[in-house]
Amino acid sequence: MWGMIKLTHEYDVTVRFNIEASDLPKDRILVGNTDSVIAITVRAKGLDYYSRILSAQLKPLYFNLKDLKLKRSGDRYTGYLRTSRNTRVILDQLPSGIEILSIEPDTLHFIFEKGFSKKIAIRPDVSLRFSRQYNLYDSIAVNPDSVLVSGRKEILDTLRFISTEYKSYTGLDKDLTEKLRLINPGFYPPVEFSVDSAEIKLSVEKFTETQVEVPVELISDSPPGSTYKTFPEKLTITCLVAMKDYNRLDPSLFTVVANTEALKESSDRRIPVKVIAAPLFIKVIKIEPDKVEYLIIK
Template sequence: MAQPRISKVKRRKLAIFLRCIVISFFAWLLFAISSIQTYTIKAGISYVNIPEQKAFHPLQSDTVSVRMKMSGWKIFLKKLYPDTPHVQVDLSGLKTKSFIVFTNQLGYINRQFPADNQVVSVSPDTLFFDFSKQTQRKVPVRALYSMQFKKQYGIIGDTKANPDYVTVTGPLEDVANIEYLETDTIRGTAVSSDIRTIAYLNKHQKNNITIYPTFSEITIPVGEITEKVLELPIRVENGGRYTTVRTIPTKVKVTFLVSLKDYNKWTSRDFEAIVDMENWEENKVKTLPVIITKVPNYCQIISIEPQNIDFFVRK
């Protein structure tokens, strides 16, 4: 059966119709991304102008919903690359009251965003605070790092912080639970020399405490490392109930990494290798695993030969 043919006039009308649809779609899309719309985002909050001699507990979450006007194009980008901005809240008003109203700070909040993003409202609109006794405490600084070293290089000594203690001020119940403060993570790749850097201290989202100073100079000693091999005598633990316990062999060979400057510093007296007879008594094993119970700082065990040993027991 012959299929009906579409005339040139109909094909022309169909092409014009499809062209109009495409043009209408792009016109709508251009209008949508250029028009100003209302969009709500989640934002974290931090505090500034904290009243002196006052310690406080926020009585709500540390995130708020910010409703703002922005172009459709920016809304599209926000959805494509979502992020969580931070909003600073001015607490100077807490000198005379125990709450802060966002409506009264919209001008200050709008200055924290680009000029073409207008903040309309924040939810919740009111933040409430509970005041308590303020205290101070000195806590040690702990450096966090995540580094990749150049081949045959590594950390060869203690990490130092200057200052190594900082003063934490805030509510008694919060300050009492802080044993130490960590720095932001120090990162590096192909590291082959000492690291000296300024690292800021991490509050771990405790916005109601202050730290002085807010940073510390961190020094991490880095140097070349190499392999060293030592023979260690094997010590038998929990073998006192037997007349004799003899291990075969009586020594093990330990290979470890050590810095070049400390190569001659460490001897077999600085390590300890043991076998535990309780493992034989409980599990009736035929061989005993060698356990290294003493290793100097910044020495890394690579291998133990043999890892398991035979033994004879005389009761």
């Protein structure tokens, strides 16, 4: 009985709150505030204090600075806010039945700089493992492929890309679409994004390994009118191709060359071969042989 009476008594209690800005003046970024904590003395019944005030002080109090009047000082801008004139703003964020007796400090000071914006590419941070014979058919599509990042110029100049959250996928055997959260790089003051997530699309197909025989073209500084012959005359290219593209594969889509200039920098009399043209829908695994000999026939 005594405990219940005690909890219904009125108490004057001082609680501390971290403060945060919910909106900023246009084209300005907050780089500092001399007062990041305010102490508020409130009057409440004991039951209200223990059950609600204690939990409320774990959350920050937000102040809208959008219409704050600023004074320029060099490259910076300063502004202040009277807490005594924002009692209603504070009360709206506290539990009901609370009476504010005092607020310290009476004035909150804020420091701003001019904000800059820059469009930066989004890079998906993903790990992909496919089912047997399946693979990525095309590069990962990201939508949007970039994000408008706002913040201090010296911070923006260091950013080359913005990563998504890390995600690991296993056993992939079909197309996949998923939205991933963008990761703020963690600078102070923090940068802001025009969007907070990006959608990735994976195009997955079943692949098969196949071989194509392709003739070798010789690039030589031999006298005009000379004819030549390579040994062997054709090479075997082993490649991966999606099943849906298998019938499109043709030797005429490949160009393989051997340049005799390479002999000037090597004691080996065989010439390395190079694939200079191939279909975009295949992946070359190996070339056999990877070197050829040649004979000039006059």
